[in-house]
Each structure stands twice: as structure tokens, then as C-alpha cells.
Amino acid sequence: MFASTSLLHQRVQLQAARVPAASRAHRRMAIVARGSGRFFIGGNWKCNGTIDMVTQLVKDLNAGSVPSTVEIVVSPTFVHLDMVKRTLRAPFQVAAQDCWVSKGGAFTGEVSAEMLHDFGIPWVILGHSERRSLCREDDELVGMKCEYALSQGLKVIACIGETLEQRESGHMWDVIDAQLQAIANHTTIGNWTNMVIAYEPVWAIGTGVVATPEQAQEVHAHVRAWVAKNVNPEVADTLRILYGGSVNDQNCETLANLEDVDGFLVGGASLKGPSFIKICNSEHKHS
Numbered sequence: 001m002f003a004s005t006s007l008l009h010q011r012v013q014l015q016a017a018r019v020p021a022a023s024r025a026h027r028r029m030a031i032v033a034r035g036s037g038r039f040f041i042g043g044n045w046k047c048n049g050t051i052d053m054v055t056q057l058v059k060d061l062n063a064g065s066v067p068s069t070v071e072i073v074v075s076p077t078f079v080h081l082d083m084v085k086r087t088l089r090a091p092f093q094v095a096a097q098d099c100w101v102s103k104g105g106a107f108t109g110e111v112s113a114e115m116l117h118d119f120g121i122p123w124v125i126l127g128h129s130e131r132r133s134l135c136r137e138d139d140e141l142v143g144m145k146c147e148y149a150l151s152q153g154l155k156v157i158a159c160i161g162e163t164l165e166q167r168e169s170g171h172m173w174d175v176i177d178a179q180l181q182a183i184a185n186h187t188t189i190g191n192w193t194n195m196v197i198a199y200e201p202v203w204a205i206g207t208g209v210v211a212t213p214e215q216a217q218e219v220h221a222h223v224r225a226w227v228a229k230n231v232n233p234e235v236a237d238t239l240r241i242l243y244g245g246s247v248n249d250q251n252c253e254t255l256a257n258l259e260d261v262d263g264f265l266v267g268g269a270s271l272k273g274p275s276f277i278k279i280c281n282s283e284h285k286h287s
């Protein structure tokens with residue numbers, strides 16, 4: 001089910017219109033030329049899984065057929081991470097769901113970026129809304145985490161997104177801009193190629209209410225325009241902006257076809273192997 005269309009955002013469309021954007025096809029060629037998958041699918045397993053369940057999920061993913069043009073990264077819990085990394089076949093990669101903000105040491109319960117790098121974990125998700133709300137991670141902390149993880153050679157899936165209250169009260173663009181600004185403050189231009197941005201409206205996460213194609217495209221275009229204006233136009237052209245929030249194997253094709261949607265970050269549906277494989281094939285059908 002798609003959420004009802006909001007009419008909030010002429011400002012963004014005007015802003016987006018001022019920035020000469022590369023076409024989707026041109027953008028994807030540039031992304032491929034620098035060696036990345038032109039479309040990106042993340043599977044965020046959150047705090048789920050037993051050894052048996054994870055073993056079966058890895059088996060299902062390994063048996064699936066996925067296009068070589070798509071970069072696919074699954075993110076198990078810390079305890080399952082090494083097991084999944086060792087048993088999942090290429091092209092699947094793995095990501096941690098978080099890491100500590102600085103060098104490891106006396107920080108009970110934490111896992112540092114250098115430990116992940118040492119284990120050969122290429123990616124980390126940072127700033128997920130569940131960590132922002134449940135663990136009180138603010139914009140500045142998320143920016144600092146991005147900076148440290150990137151400095152240790154990790155690639156980052158940086159999450160942003162507004163709550164329903166922020167959207168309905170007209171504060172959504174300020175919230176999104178502040179989240180982007182904090183990330184940009186801590187990221188060198190060169191490091192943006194090691195980062196993807198995941199737009200995950202909080203009201204769509206785990207609710208079954210997915211953003212409408214208009215809502216998703218509007219925010220993705222805004223994010224690209226913001227990065228073009230405040231970071232660098234070339235960075236914006238090749239930045240992969242993912243949508244997350246109730247993506248499933250039924251709605252993924254419509255969303256994958258949107259101009260500024262370069263992939264997904266999938267929660268619940270990434271725990272079901274066959275569904276996730278279908279989502280991994282959603283963009284391929286449009287190429």
C-alpha cells in the first residue's frame with residue numbers, strides 16, 4: 001500500500017530544477033565507470049536471526065539469481081556477521097548495522113570500525129532511525145561516526161529520514177537538510193564515493209505503508225539537489241540514494257523505476273530469501 005500523496009514541497013522542486021541533473025542513464029554509466037554497481041540493494045536484518053534461520057537465509061540467497069550490475073549488501077547482527085561473510089557467495093557483501101564513533105578501547109558493548117575492517121567487513125549502516133530514536137543518536141554523532149568509519153576504510157550506508165510528525169508539521173525539509181549537513185560536515189569530497197545515502201521515512205519503516213512514488217522521488221531529488229549545491233555537483237551525479245521503508249517484492253519495481261531512486265534498504269522483506277532475490281532483480285527489468 002502506498003501512502004497518500006503530500007503536496008508540501010514546491011520549494012524542493014524549484015531547487016531541484018535549478019541544478020542541472022545528469023539523466024539517470026548517464027548517471028548510472030558514470031557510477032559503473034568508477035567500479036560500483038549502478039543499483040544498490042541493502043538488506044538490513046536488524047536484531048533478528050538464530051543460527052538455523054541465518055543458515056537457511058544464506059542458503060536461499062546463494063541459490064538465487066541476481067544481476068551483476070547490482071551491488072547487494074546484507075547486514076546481519078554482529079554475532080552472525082562473520083558466519084554470514086564466510087558462507088555467503090559473491091556478489092553478496094556484508095555490512096555491520098552500526099559501529100563505535102572512534103578508536104576502540106574502554107567502551108563496553110561497542111564494536112569499532114577498525115575491528116570491522118580487520119574482519120574484512122566492507123560496509124556499515126550508520127544513523128538508522130532506530131538508533132537515532134531508541135539509542136538517542138543525534139545528527140552530530142552520526143556525522144562523527146561516518147567520519148571515523150570512512151577514515152578506517154569502511155564504506156557507509158548513511159540513513160536519513162523524517163518522522164510523520166515532522167512531515168505533517170512542515171519541518172521535514174529542515175530535518176533532512178540538518179541530517180545531510182551533519183554528514184557533509186564530516187565527509188571529505190573524496191569520501192562521498194564510499195558512501196550511499198538511504199532515505200528512510202520513519203513512518204514507512206516496518207509499517208507496511210510505503211512512500212508513494214511521488215513522495216520518494218521528491219525527497220530523492222531534493223537530496224541530490226542538496227548535495228549538488230552544498231557538496232559538489234559531480235558527487236551528486238554519482239551518489240546512490242536508496243529508498244527504505246516497507247519495500248517488498250510487490251512494490252519494488254515501481255520504486256526502482258523512479259529517476260532518482262538508485263536502490264533500496266530493505267528490512268522485513270530481506271529476511272525472506274526469495275522475496276529479497278526478487279527485489280534484487282527489480283531494477284534489471286527496467287534496464
Ligand SMILES: O=C(CO)COP(=O)(O)O
Pocket residue numbers: 044128200204205206207208244245246247265266267268269
Ligand atoms: O528500516 C528499514 C531498513 O533499514 C526498513 O524496514 P522495513 O523494510 O521492514 O520497513
